[in-house]
Amino acid sequence: MTTVLSMKQVSKRFGQVFAVENVSLMIEKGSSVALLGPNGAGKTTTIAMLLGLTAPTHGEVKLFDKDPSYPDVKVKIGAMLQDVSVPDRLTVKETISMFCDFYPKPMSVQSLLSLSGLDTYASKMANSLSGGLKRRLQFAIALAGDPDLLFLDEPTVGMDVESRHAFWKVIQSLIEQQKTVLLTTHDLQEAEVLTKRILVMQKGKLIADGTAEQIKKSFSHRFVSFQIDAVEDYEREFLAWSEVSSVQRKDGRLVLITDYPDDIVRKVVEAKIPFREIEVKDSGLEDAFIRITNQQNLEETN
């Protein structure tokens, strides 16, 4: 396996604030990786450093064993950035063909138009496209040079459900072609569908790195929930149990969050608590993600 991307103890400081703090990671050729995290986690700054748009304060960033600002590197990468608009007074086709001409071995304009689903918009002014279509154009441009390494910063923001699913299919076919993909997203489903490895960032630090399953396991808790009368009394009682980490009320049910659901069920039965419709559930990645960020937020307020 060849490493196409590496960061060694990378930090980026703006004044007194660390946007990215001591991040180290390596990405192998042909892998697909999602960078996940709430707003302000440092994802965009990380991407900016990887693309050579901003230099790290400390540490070393390398793409294909070279500094990202190196011209040889630019030929092998493609990027879809956030908050970037397309140039005015050029048509969709002209915009794509300009970018194709930047690269030594570009994809054909026609194949980019059909990959991004923009065939029918080829002669429209790029600037007049709707938000979702502009995003597709940016995707086509990111692929213009037939890159080995693709950066997608929040690629599906502004797309409707249908285009999002179509977009996912295209990315999956790129991954099958051994392209390396690094994408940032808020959408956990997107991360789970597209990638095998998920990195979680929080407050500039890398706090988790693993498969969706591993992330779920290390961050998720399980839930034991049931209906019960006199909720308030029981709520206090359950909170006192050492196996229960917290108690919530949701949709008329009492939810016990725990690492030991079996023990809880046994204890509830033994104590002859008058529950109805008991249920044991695993949290999804979404819950895990919410937990990760909440945990950090709590630490911050404390």
Added chain:
Amino acid sequence: MKPMLSFYRKEMLRFFRDRRFFILSLGMPIIFYLIFVNQVGSKQMLSGTTWKAYFMVSMAAFGIIASSVNALGVRLASERTSGWVRWLKTTPLSPTGYAVVKMLVQLSISLLIILVIFLIGVLFQGVTMPFWQWIAIFLWLWLASFPFAALGVLIGFAGNAAQILGTLIYLAISMLGGLWTPIQVLPSSMQTIAKWMPSYRYAHPAWNILAGQGIAWQDIAILLGYTIVFLMISVYVQKTKSFRRSTSTNSVS
């Protein structure tokens, strides 16, 4: 080379589709020229040359200042705020390549403006002069436009204010520099101001060539001074601004 060529071609295409350019940099100077030459009378003499030739040079200078200070500034500002420049940096088009192409585009535009205004002078007013004078004036106006391009780059940092700022500055320096009315007919205080304007110093050598005189060293010295000042401010603004932008990006994202 290939990225730069492609970028140049598309930049020129974008530029030819820009209606604003045609109005400001070609339309206005041409209309002014035709109106004011006829108002004063085309036989009128001024500073050792004909008024119609003198004013043709003024209007070519006016058009170039409009395209450099205003049009270039506004375009750069909108490209910068749209993140377009940032995106280009991720492609094999180098930052140097980007700057060189922008400069070549600006030179091509200036070339076009001078040729069109000269053509109007010849065709509609019958301006004549020896061939070497045409060439000398053309080369001077073409190559000495650098300080205005530098000013345009500087205005390009003004973000949303670029349009208003660019318009005000280009109109003010054109008027104060004696491009609209020859400074000879202005009060002496206005003449003193004019002599410190880059616009006057830009058109003055071309007027001199018309009268068969050489280029004065003061013209070159003052233009050079302005260029250096504009470039230095640009470098300073670039440094402080890129820092501020990165910090604000950080707090938002």
